[in-house]
Amino acid sequence: AWARFLRFFTPSLGVSEALRAGAAYVYGDRLESETERAAFDRELASALAALKLAVPGHGKDAALASELLRLAEPAPETLKDDEDSPFRVPLSALIPSKESTVLVLTPTTLRRIEAAYRAFAMRDYALLLGPPATEKSAIPKYLAAENGMPYLAVTMHPGIGTFELVGGFRPKVVAISAPSDVERIVKTRLAEAESSGDHSELIESASRIYKGDLNEVLTALRADLAGPRSKEAARRLNTLAHGLEYGASSLVWQDGYLTYAIKRDIWIAFEEINAAPTESQEFLNDFMRTRRLVITQKLGKPEVIEPRSGGRFMLWATMNPETDPNREVLSQTLKNRWRVKHFGDLPSFEQAEIIEKKYGLPTTEALALVQNFHKEMRRQARDRVIGDQWRDGYEINLRHLMRVARRWRYFVDQETEVGRPPDAKRRLFLLGREAYSVYGGMMRTDNERAGVYVQLDQALRLSGAGVRSASDLLVRPDLIEDLGDRIRIGDVELPKGKGGPFVPRPNPDYLADAAVYQRLYEYAKSLALGEPLLIMGDSAAGKTSDLEYLFFRLNMNLRYKNLDTDTAIEEVVGGYAAGRRRGEFVFREGLLPTAMEEGSGAFLDEFNLNPLVEWLNTVIDDGRLYLPERIVSGRPYLVAAANPPDPRYPGRVLL
Numbered sequence: 258a259w260a261r262f263l264r265f266f267t268p269s270l271g272v273s274e275a276l277r278a279g280a281a282y283v284y285g286d287r288l289e290s291e292t293e294r295a296a297f298d299r300e301l302a303s304a305l306a307a308l309k310l311a312v313p314g315h316g317k318d319a320a321l322a323s324e325l326l327r328l329a330e331p332a333p334e335t336l337k338d339d340e341d342s343p344f345r346v347p348l349s350a351l352i353p354s355k356e357s358t359v360l361v362l363t364p365t366t367l368r369r370i371e372a373a374y375r376a377f378a379m380r381d382y383a384l385l386l387g388p389p390a391t392e393k394s395a396i397p398k399y400l401a402a403e404n405g406m407p408y409l410a411v412t413m414h415p416g417i418g419t420f421e422l423v424g425g426f427r428p429k430v431v432a433i434s435a436p437s438d439v440e441r442i443v444k445t446r447l448a449e450a451e452s453s454g455d456h457s458e459l460i461e462s463a464s465r466i467y468k469g470d471l472n473e474v475l476t477a478l479r480a481d482l483a484g485p486r487s488k489e490a491a492r493r494l495n496t497l498a499h500g501l502e503y504g505a506s507s508l509v510w511q512d513g514y515l516t517y518a519i520k521r522d523i524w525i526a527f528e529e530i531n532a533a534p535t536e537s538q539e540f541l542n543d544f545m546r547t548r549r550l551v552i553t554q555k556l557g558k559p560e561v562i563e564p565r566s567g568g569r570f571m572l573w574a575t576m577n578p579e580t581d582p583n584r585e586v587l588s589q590t591l592k593n594r595w596r597v598k599h600f601g602d603l604p605s606f607e608q609a610e611i612i613e614k615k616y617g618l619p620t621t622e623a624l625a626l627v628q629n630f631h632k633e634m635r636r637q638a639r640d641r642v643i644g645d646q647w648r649d650g651y652e653i654n655l656r657h658l659m660r661v662a663r664r665w666r667y668f669v670d671q672e673t674e675v676g677r678p679p680d681a682k683r684r685l686f687l688l689g690r691e692a693y694s695v696y697g698g699m700m701r702t703d704n705e706r707a708g709v710y711v712q713l714d715q716a717l718r719l720s721g722a723g724v725r726s727a728s729d730l731l732v733r734p735d736l737i738e739d740l741g742d743r744i745r746i747g748d749v750e751l752p753k754g755k756g757g758p759f760v761p762r763p764n765p766d767y768l769a770d771a772a773v774y775q776r777l778y779e780y781a782k783s784l785a786l787g788e789p790l791l792i793m794g795d796s797a798a799g800k801t802s803d804l805e806y807l808f809f810r811l812n813m814n815l816r817y818k819n820l821d822t823d824t825a826i827e828e829v830v831g832g833y834a835a836g837r838r839r840g841e842f843v844f845r846e847g848l849l850p851t852a853m854e855e856g857s858g859a860f861l862d863e864f865n866l867n868p869l870v871e872w873l874n875t876v877i878d879d880g881r882l883y884l885p886e887r888i889v890s891g892r893p894y895l896v897a898a899a900n901p902p903d904p905r906y907p908g909r910v911l912l
């Protein structure tokens with residue numbers, strides 16, 4: 258791999274720099290310990306210092322470098338509507354928008370983008386590993402947007418298999434909803450039969466409708482097609498069309514995600530690859546070794562496909578550490594077939610730069626929030642100073658910082674829009690309030706919440722904003738105001754829904770007291786900012802009742818599913834069911850795609866009773882759901898409830 262890097266990049270970098278960059282690209286980027294990486298860099302610098310070159314830029318060749326660059330970045334093809342897509346969308350719809358992939362280009366981020374770009378330039382299939390919220394998913398998506406590449410992000414989960422990745426036979430789903438569909442189906446099958454001279458399949462269905470021998474049946478059929486068409490003729494053709502579509506061919510082949518990406522010459526990412534079962538990971542071994550995919554699932558002669566020569570196909574994978582819950586251990590054989598890139602936590606000053614540039618947080622407050630508060634809370638969670646009594650502990654990362662900053666920006670803008678721009682004291686208060694809401698809201702004991710406040714007060718000097726205790730950071734609304742087309746609770750407004758059969762009916766014994774309104778305010782805030790909401794607490798603590806009451810006041814559908822250990826993902830997203838006609842199958846969509854398109858609520862209760870919830874990552878991150886028939890886009894109000902994973906509640910999985 259190092260030699261390949263040298264051959265490719267020496268014309269643009271020169272041999273000395275290509276040696277250094279290649280060693281870092283192949284060896285250094287794999288190292289997960291900062292100490293190991295520092296030792297590696299010292300050894301490499303020492304070895305390079307001993308290399309004596311008469312000409313420092315030896316090996317540079319601008320013309321050859323330009324030619325290699327053209328090979329690395331072939332011109333994008335003109336994307337037309339992709340009618341053969343199993344997702345019924347044009348390929349151009351899979352290109353991430355630049356607006357949704359904006360990154361703050363810190364020094365570490367730039368180095369990671371460069372490493373990922375070099376992997377693409379040499380078509381080194383790249384495995385990006387590291388803790389959560391370290392830009393593993395964001396950087397390939399950023400490059401796809403910059404290069405105009407269609408990009409499939411497939412979330413791996415414990416239930417995924419080679420059917421989804423390579424392909425398989427699925428029930429045929431046909432929508433015959435108009436006379437034009439009937440005419441098209443019958444005419445197409447008639448033309449195919451006459452072209453091939455094989456009328457057997459056509460006659461098998463037609464002989465049940467038209468009487469006589471082959472010639473008489475074909476004559477009667479052509480007469481019905483020619484028109485004018487009576488009601489009887491239309492009925493005969495409709496029956497024949499359904500027979501042809503649902504009869505002998507009730508199963509059809511559908512390409513899997515990897516097969517589709519190779520054929521269409523696009524990028525694909527396997528998110529959380531080590532969440533997939535071992536057998537689904539290992540099938541990649543032969544493809545990674547040969548760069549060919551052998552499809553034997555069709556039975557008969559195997560089909561062999563491979564990435565297009567000179568094309569732009571690229572395979573990415575991401576994974577959290579193998580010590581995380583519900584993660585498999587990748588074999589060293591499989592891992593070594595990837596170009597491994599370890600993404601560790603960003604330095605504190607770069608995290609501060611991100612929230613400053615992305616959300617406009619003042620530099621002093623951004624640095625104080627990261628260095629004096631977030632970093633310490635992360636250390637306590639990692640060392641189990643907090644969360645030690647829980648099996649899962651707490652995971653604190655950059656996402657929590659981003660959530661605080663995004664909320665701060667939301668409320669600052671909201672107050673400015675109504676003519677009350679907050680002064681410095683008010684801005685500091687809002688920052689403290691939202692930091693306590695995000696970090697304190699995670700904590701499961703009063704002592705841990707008290708510790709969050711102490712650390713936050715020391716970091717931001719909240720006394721300067723008039724805050725004397727944690728209770729000063731809590732919002733205690735007296736009621737939920739009905740404003741006609743929306744509701745208001747505290748300083749949060751939410752638009753009302755359009756009603757529907759799944760609007761919850763409140764429990765007549767439910768009492769909305771001061772503590773309830775305080776909780777509902779926090780829930781409403783998450784929904785207003787588009788955050789998925791997980792409520793964790795003991796049984797009979799009011800988790801379900803609170804959510805049902807909130808959606809009742811919103812007059813919004815809240816589709817509910819109580820998960821258990823046997824729940825299949827089809828129960829949430831949809832699956833195949835028998836239709837009304839013989840041999841007919843229909844895909845009945847589940848609660849999640851409907852909620853996504855309505856922008857209504859989807860409630861998954863007992864969330865940690867089933868590891869398949871990992872499957873929801875792309876819905877949460879990208880607002881996309883991949884179904885066998887189409888891609889669903891939209892962001893529902895995704896809410897969940899769970900008991901904590903402790904001995905009192907057996908069977909809970911660690912999220």
